[in-house]
Amino acid sequence: MAAEEEPSHTMMKSELSYAEESKVREEAELLMGPEADWEKFLLLAPITVALLGQLVCITVEKGDFSIHGNAPSSGYKYFREPESFKVCLKEVCDRVWDAFQLGMDNAALISLQLKNVPKKMANLMQGFLQDANLRKDQLVAQIEGMQEKVDECKTLAKEVRAKFSEQGDALQELYQACLNAREDYKKELETMQKELEGARIQMEPAKCEQNRAELTHAQLEDQEQAAFEEFVKAVKYKPSILDALGAKGETQLMEKHTAKLEKNQEMLVGAQQDKESNYQRIKHLNEEMAELQCAVNRCELGERDLEGYVSSLEEGLEALRNLHQQCVKMVQFFQMISNLLDFSLNWHIRECLDSANDLQQVTQAFSTVSVAQLVQLISQTYATIVERYLMELLSQMGRLLGKDCSSFHTEKAQLDRGCEDAQEALTRLVGELKGNFQRDLSTRLETIEKVKLKLNP
Structure with a gap:
């Protein structure tokens, strides 16, 4: 279950040659076009909760089974008490909760850090339009301050990326243990069937x-x-x-x-x-x-028990494989944010500081605003959807693990409905925010045209 290679997204590594005003429109289209499908990472978050629910369902409906003697060749590194699948699953649920909690907190901080960037840049450009001679000192001071915030945001994004990466390693470890257990149970089953x-x-x-x-x-x-x-x-x-x-x-x-x-x-x-x-x-x-x-x-x-264990492990392995993939996607999501901050936003800031051409400088300033607002939008969306929907659903996992079959399915149905509601709400929210972002881009492009006319009457 090797981690999938990160997909190549244009928005994840912006072209470093965008400097002219004529390129701003193209960059905006790339950021908001069909290939810039950043929201698909967010849409996977409710699926993660649903997959955890599926794993819990296996232990409740089919019973627990031991994996204590089936550790990976390097031993257990991420599980404190690997006595059984159910015990390990409880630790997985706790780890996922911690990862999403950290992701929510850090995404909210990133959103907060970048929230005022568009307004500051708009004020700066407004001052430039009124008095071009004042622009350099103001621009340098404002943009250097933004660069510090970008570095802070990048650190926050990397922290969450490392958390989800660790969770992915833990899932890989549990997957290998379950794989070993399945093979051992298959051998026991074969012996039992011969007997x-x-x-x-x-x-x-x-x-x-x-x-x-x-x-x-x-x-x-x-x-x-x-x-x-x-x-x-x-x-x-x-x-x-x-x-x-x-x-x-x-x-x-x-x-x-x-x-x-x-x-x-x-x-x-x-x-x-x-x-x-x-x-x-x-x-x-x-x-x-x-x-x-x-x-x-x-x-x-014995045959029925062993067949049940093998069947449970087959289902568990499939769910763990899918859950690991979702975890990898979360790693890629925060890597995407880090790349946007590093390769796009930081680059535009540096270009804005270093540019000697007036129009080029203004163009880079507006590109900075576009990228900053996009990262702020993505982070805000993540923090909002996790806080409103997912944390409560994730907190139900421990309670579900303690249920018996008679009362489990009612709460499992509620969990499934909660995941569906989160998916629908997330889709609506992303649509609304992307629409607002597109309108803001159009407004900024109009402003660039005004600057162009002022600089080249």
């Missing part, structure tokens, strides 16, 4: 053996019953008088009866022993089947 398959394979012959033993048991019960009946019949047998005629005949009859009785008894005992032996066999087979069934149940439960 489950083995248990199921063993159950098939064991079940057949169990069925045969139960069938044998039924047959032995019939044999035992038959032997018992024969034994009872032999016990109850009484010789008739005719059979008992003569002592010798009686003795032979009794001997035969005794032998038959003993034989029936042996058959009954044999049947009972066979039945008991088969019963013990059935008992052993039942225990074996119970163990196999327990193994199957345990493996099926």
Whole structure:
């Protein structure tokens, strides 16, 4: 999940050759044209909150899982207690809140620092129009003061850029840990599935053996019953008088009866022993089947848990990847502000001080105003939208992490609506401010024409 390369925006690195009055219109068009899509960075801010909500949703709906033993090769640097995904996610939410809070505060300071630049430059140019001989000293003093403010603003922008960059590194670390965890859980799942398959394979012959033993048991019960009946019949047998005629005949009859009785008894005992032996066999087979069934149940439960962990990690990795991209965009956003301050505004200020040509000097002064107002507009928009909408939404994340499924979805729906409202409000606000900026640019261009006529009557 490498950081994306920063896009090439004309407004992020203004052409350093704009010095003539004829170039001011072109610069204004570049700043406000379709390619100067600076607002797309701001429009990503509510998406960041929505992605955090998606990550929270994973832990609430699918449960938490351990990533403690899945640290990146360099170990954990940004997470104090990396016991589980949910614990780390809480730290991520706190870090994002801190980054947006710092961004809001510093953007408000940048906006405040640059707020009076257009008015000061307008007053300066008005004085120049009235008395061109007074312009140099006034211009130098005013513009040097502005350059100090620009440097302060640049420091503020770099501070926020570093904060979001650190957050991006933390997300990268968590992403790698989750990637490692997913691979480990996949291996565990593969092992569990093999164990489950083995248990199921063993159950098939064991079940057949169990069925045969139960069938044998039924047959032995019939044999035992038959032997018992024969034994009872032999016990109850009484010789008739005719059979008992003569002592010798009686003795032979009794001997035969005794032998038959003993034989029936042996058959009954044999049947009972066979039945008991088969019963013990059935008992052993039942225990074996119970163990196999327990193994199957345990493996099926483990399989479901591991599949759930892998599924959660797949969703989490996707959300973390997207969240990291948004973080990179925030880094680029404040880098854009820093570049505008450094490459455009600072350059125009220096050119304005160094220029010996009257019209060129006035042109650079108005270019300075244009860039300063653009940076002030961008910063003000960011600070306003974050303060009005995003900080409250971000503060809900900790509460959402503590919810159970029964109450989570109601608050998650409120969070989603809040993100949508922020997106709509941001779009409206950007449209209004860009419109105001365009009108101010037109007014300044008209003023340049007046200066041109004054200097070249």
